[in-house]
Amino acid sequence: MFVYEKKLQYPVRIKNCNPKLATVILSQYGGSDGELAASLRYLSQRFSMPYPELKGLLTDIGTEELGHLEMVGAILHQLTRNLSEEQIKTAGFDTYFVDHTAGVYPAASAGWPFTAASLQVKGDVICDLTEDMAAEQKARVTYDNILRLSDDPDVNDVIRFLREREIVHFQRFGEALELAKAKMDQKNVYYLNPAFDRG
Amino acid sequence: MYIESDNTRACGDGVGTLPGCAPLAVPYVPFQQESAQKYGQADALANGTLFPGLNLPFHVKVSPGNLPRTACAELQALQFVLVELGLYLDTHKEDKEAFQLFQKYAAALEEGKKRYEAMYGPLTLCAAAKDAAYEWLDDPWPWEYKQEGAGK
Numbered sequence: 001m002f003v004y005e006k007k008l009q010y011p012v013r014i015k016n017c018n019p020k021l022a023t024v025i026l027s028q029y030g031g032s033d034g035e036l037a038a039s040l041r042y043l044s045q046r047f048s049m050p051y052p053e054l055k056g057l058l059t060d061i062g063t064e065e066l067g068h069l070e071m072v073g074a075i076l077h078q079l080t081r082n083l084s085e086e087q088i089k090t091a092g093f094d095t096y097f098v099d100h101t102a103g104v105y106p107a108a109s110a111g112w113p114f115t116a117a118s119l120q121v122k123g124d125v126i127c128d129l130t131e132d133m134a135a136e137q138k139a140r141v142t143y144d145n146i147l148r149l150s151d152d153p154d155v156n157d158v159i160r161f162l163r164e165r166e167i168v169h170f171q172r173f174g175e176a177l178e179l180a181k182a183k184m185d186q187k188n189v190y191y192l193n194p195a196f197d198r199g
Numbered sequence: 200m201y202i203e204s205d206n207t208r209a210c211g212d213g214v215g216t217l218p219g220c221a222p223l224a225v226p227y228v229p230f231q232q233e234s235a236q237k238y239g240q241a242d243a244l245a246n247g248t249l250f251p252g253l254n255l256p257f258h259v260k261v262s263p264g265n266l267p268r269t270a271c272a273e274l275q276a277l278q279f280v281l282v283e284l285g286l287y288l289d290t291h292k293e294d295k296e297a298f299q300l301f302q303k304y305a306a307a308l309e310e311g312k313k314r315y316e317a318m319y320g321p322l323t324l325c326a327a328a329k330d331a332a333y334e335w336l337d338d339p340w341p342w343e344y345k346q347e348g349a350g351k
Contacts, residue, residue, distance in 0.1 A: 005322050008341045009279065010244060010264070011272050015346055057289040064282060074342035130226055147259040157264035160256065164247025167255050168286065174228020175290035181225065189225055 009067040010161045014078040014154040019093035022079040023109055024149050029072045030106025032118030033138035039065035041119040045128045050194045057176050061169050076104045124193045129177045133170055140166035208232045212252030233294050240276040249283040274315050277308040
């Protein structure tokens with residue numbers, strides 16, 4: 001089960017509201033490579049995993065991603081506080097505002113609502129871990145691009161933190177794959193799927 | 200600030216080669232070596248990793264985050280090291296030195312949470328039972344930030 005702790009993983013303290021920047025960061029909330037997708041992917045994949053290291057790592061990283069979802073939500077909330085009449089008409093934000101006012105809604109920057117169609121649970125050890133490594137890279141690039149687009153130091157401090165977590169998670173998924181491979185057929189790791197076949 | 204040296208390791212971060220006989224057609228990520236250099240907790244949180252060897256920033260934003268000097272940030276730093284060491288131990292469960300550090304930080308975090316809750320209110324619903332009145336609902340919630348008088 002999950003127990004809520006009333007604090008963020010990393011401080012989010014944004015002084016200036018900036019609705020345009022919020023529309024860009026929205027993708028890390030509800031976009032295909034965002035934190036919600038990451039969290040659901042890992043917390044769902046773990047059920048069929050055969051080895052303790054994989055069950056544990058997917059649980060722990062999936063849980064951390066929920067904390068990142070909360071941080072991104074906090075960024076979006078703080079960037080869209082106390083908006084003026086003029087600010088709600090900001091190009092790009094106006095179309096979000098008409099549907100969600102200043103609420104935080106899981107969608108991609110381009111407007112698509114969050115969809116599980118952007119993630120996969122294949123039920124195969126090598127496939128799922130490779131997907132997870134790719135997911136960390138996709139999220140890392142999204143944060144790179146946010147850093148290119150943002151000139152708010154309060155926002156960039158948080159984005160830098162979140163981006164670095166993708167790199168650490170990539171490393172751990174890679175190590176987890178090594179641990180899994182060591183338990184599989186050394187001559188042919190594709191001989192069977194230990195998440196399904198009883199070998 | 201580093202709290203451990205790396206002079207016991209076979210090779211430094213970012214150097215070394217794959218085994219020539221590694222299996223084909225499957226991803227290969229090298230294991231992080233034991234006794235890797237580590238930051239202290241405040242630098243770890245500011246950089247997003249406990250390990251200098253994994254700190255690989257993007258050119259647009261290289262400097263570590265500028266953390267506020269608050270009780271909450273101190274607690275976040277302790278908790279962060281625990282999360283980071285937990286992930287490390289998930290793939291390095293035999294690393295006794297790392298496990299000892301994990302235990303040390305877990306004890307510090309436990310103490311830190313007690314001190315924090317005594318001053319700022321409960322961190323969990325369960326902890327709310329320790330107070331004389333029900334303070335779980337009290338503002339601010341974690342996503343709220345007011346520039347002036349932001350105590351947390």
